[in-house]
Amino acid sequence: MLDAWARYIFLQDYPKDRMEVLVADDSTDNTLKKLEELKERLPNLRVFNFEGRNGNGIKRQWLIERAAGDILVHFDDDDYYSPHRVSHAVESLQNSDKLIAGCTMLYIWHVEEQVLTKSGPFHQNHATNATFAYKKEYAEHNRFADVNQQTEPSFTNNFTNPMVQLNSLKTKVTEILEKKLTDFDQSEINKKLKNEKIDVTLPGRTYLSGKIHPVSQVIGEVTSIFSEIGFSVEEGPDVENEYYNFSALNTPESHPARDMHDTFYLDRSKDLLLRTHTSPVQIRTMLKSKPPFKIIAPGRTYRHDSDQTHSPMFHQLEGLHIDKNVNMGHLKGCLYYFVKKFFEVEKVKIRFRPSHFPFTEPSAEVDIGYKIQDGKIKIGEGDKWLEILGCGMVHPNVLKNVKVNSKQYQGYAFGVGIDRLAMLKYGINDLRAFFESDIRWLEFYGFDPLDVPTNYRGLSR
Numbered sequence: 313m314l315d316a317w318a319r320y321i322f323l324q325d326y327p328k329d330r331m332e333v334l335v336a337d338d339s340t341d342n343t344l345k346k347l348e349e350l351k352e353r354l355p356n357l358r359v360f361n362f363e364g365r366n367g368n369g370i371k372r373q374w375l376i377e378r379a380a381g382d383i384l385v386h387f388d389d390d391d392y393y394s395p396h397r398v399s400h401a402v403e404s405l406q407n408s409d410k411l412i413a414g415c416t417m418l419y420i421w422h423v424e425e426q427v428l429t430k431s432g433p434f435h436q437n438h439a440t441n442a443t444f445a446y447k448k449e450y451a452e453h454n455r456f457a458d459v460n461q462q463t464e465p466s467f468t469n470n471f472t473n474p475m476v477q478l479n480s481l482k483t484k485v486t487e488i489l490e491k492k493l494t495d496f497d498q499s500e501i502n503k504k505l506k507n508e509k510i511d512v513t514l515p516g517r518t519y520l521s522g523k524i525h526p527v528s529q530v531i532g533e534v535t536s537i538f539s540e541i542g543f544s545v546e547e548g549p550d551v552e553n554e555y556y557n558f559s560a561l562n563t564p565e566s567h568p569a570r571d572m573h574d575t576f577y578l579d580r581s582k583d584l585l586l587r588t589h590t591s592p593v594q595i596r597t598m599l600k601s602k603p604p605f606k607i608i609a610p611g612r613t614y615r616h617d618s619d620q621t622h623s624p625m626f627h628q629l630e631g632l633h634i635d636k637n638v639n640m641g642h643l644k645g646c647l648y649y650f651v652k653k654f655f656e657v658e659k660v661k662i663r664f665r666p667s668h669f670p671f672t673e674p675s676a677e678v679d680i681g682y683k684i685q686d687g688k689i690k691i692g693e694g695d696k697w698l699e700i701l702g703c704g705m706v707h708p709n710v711l712k713n714v715k716v717n718s719k720q721y722q723g724y725a726f727g728v729g730i731d732r733l734a735m736l737k738y739g740i741n742d743l744r745a746f747f748e749s750d751i752r753w754l755e756f757y758g759f760d761p762l763d764v765p766t767n768y769r770g771l772s773r
């Protein structure tokens with residue numbers, strides 16, 4: 313701080329031999345030592361130790377009483393001053409009958425904080441803080457009050473003493489400039505208010521909002537239900553190899569699912585193919601990690617099939633839960649919970665029918681009860697049965713293929729067709745419309761993008 317202050321004192325264009333510099337030093341650092349060094353370049357430098365005494369008023373009074381010159385000019389040690397400060401103040405006071413000089417407006421550059429503040433412009437006798445200059449005879453009759461702040465009003469008799477204006481031209485230019493800027497802003501606003509009119513009778517603009525496809529909606533719903541009971545979501549590629557899609561899943565070379573009529577092969581050696589189920593995702597997950605596993609795998613699957621209820625590309629969701637002591641009771645509990653949540657019913661009739669899949673043993677297919685009421689399907693009650701799921705306990709051969717010890721770990725797996733679930737829940741009867749990309753169909757059967765399915769807010773509206 314002292315360095316900056318000393319620089320502004322040296323930079324003053326007023327002759328140094330005619331300038332007495334008085335310092336009231338109340339600092340605790342090595343300021344005194346530094347001031348000693350300055351003495352060589354400022355012949356009339358006088359330093360007073362002011363430590364322990366408080367108040368700007370007291371300090372100023374102290375300095376005034378010890379000053380030798382006719383004209384006194386204030387300097388703070390933490391503000392920036394121009395080189396003309398002393399000469400301008402002295403000249404202004406010498407050419408005037410008035411006893412005090414100051415500026416009604418001031419920009420202060422705070423050296424330490426590195427900020428610029430502005431005070432004023434005030435009325436003509438109101439000197440802004442730290443701009444004071446005055447004749448010594450004035451100070452003999454007007455004393456700085458012994459207060460820390462706002463000493464100026466009492467010193468200037470509440471701003472009633474006529475004041476020589478310092479930097480008056482600069483103040484005027486600033487004022488004019490600021491007025492011009494506000495006038496300009498104002499006239500721009502007025503121009504806009506005059507020329508721009510709002511027609512409040514105009515109908516609102518219509519906008520096209522996209523819709524969520526029923527398949528995406530159902531994937532969201534199903535994922536939400538299973539994540540609530542501890543399943544995490546895994547994904548994998550649509551293009552798979554023979555091993556992950558068939559061999560690892562205990563599907564023999566002779567199995568009809570491997571037939572060209574069922575599977576889309578991508579090369580002559582029948583190694584690359586479009587996955588026929590999402591099961592390879594579970595194989596990949598188990599190979600890269602260690603049990604327990606509790607995962608679901610939703611996604612696109614492909615089979616060589618096309619009619620009113622089959623599309624060559626369709627969607628599946630498979631689940632897998634492997635841990636110590638997982639049994640068929642857990643499988644039944646999990647699927648019962650899922651069916652109730654998905655169809656949003658309190659009670660549901662459910663039956664497990666023995667079946668066969670190469671990757672599960674024992675295997676079952678799951679049917680749910682339904683009836684037709686007023687031409688609509690009612691899920692959960694009635695004496696008709698609807699097949700919706702396949703499931704079973706994971707075959708020990710599958711666990712062996714993914715290096716899981718089947719003596720220690722067992723578990724269940726299930727698979728469900730997403731498109732079929734969507735058709736059942738939302739009363740859509742032709743599967744082919746799902747993938748025709750008819751915007752009118754989507755407009756009717758689609759869902760609001762903001763209406764995201766959650767277990768808390770409700771799955772569907």
Ligand code: 2U9
Nearest residue numbers: 591594628671702703704725726727728729
């Ligand atoms: C691993 C082990 C076992 C997944 C299973 C089914 C039964 C099933 C069908 C439902 C309708 C396919 O889309 S659908 O035609 N799926 O019946 N899926 S058990 O079993 C697995 C999966 C991965 C490692």
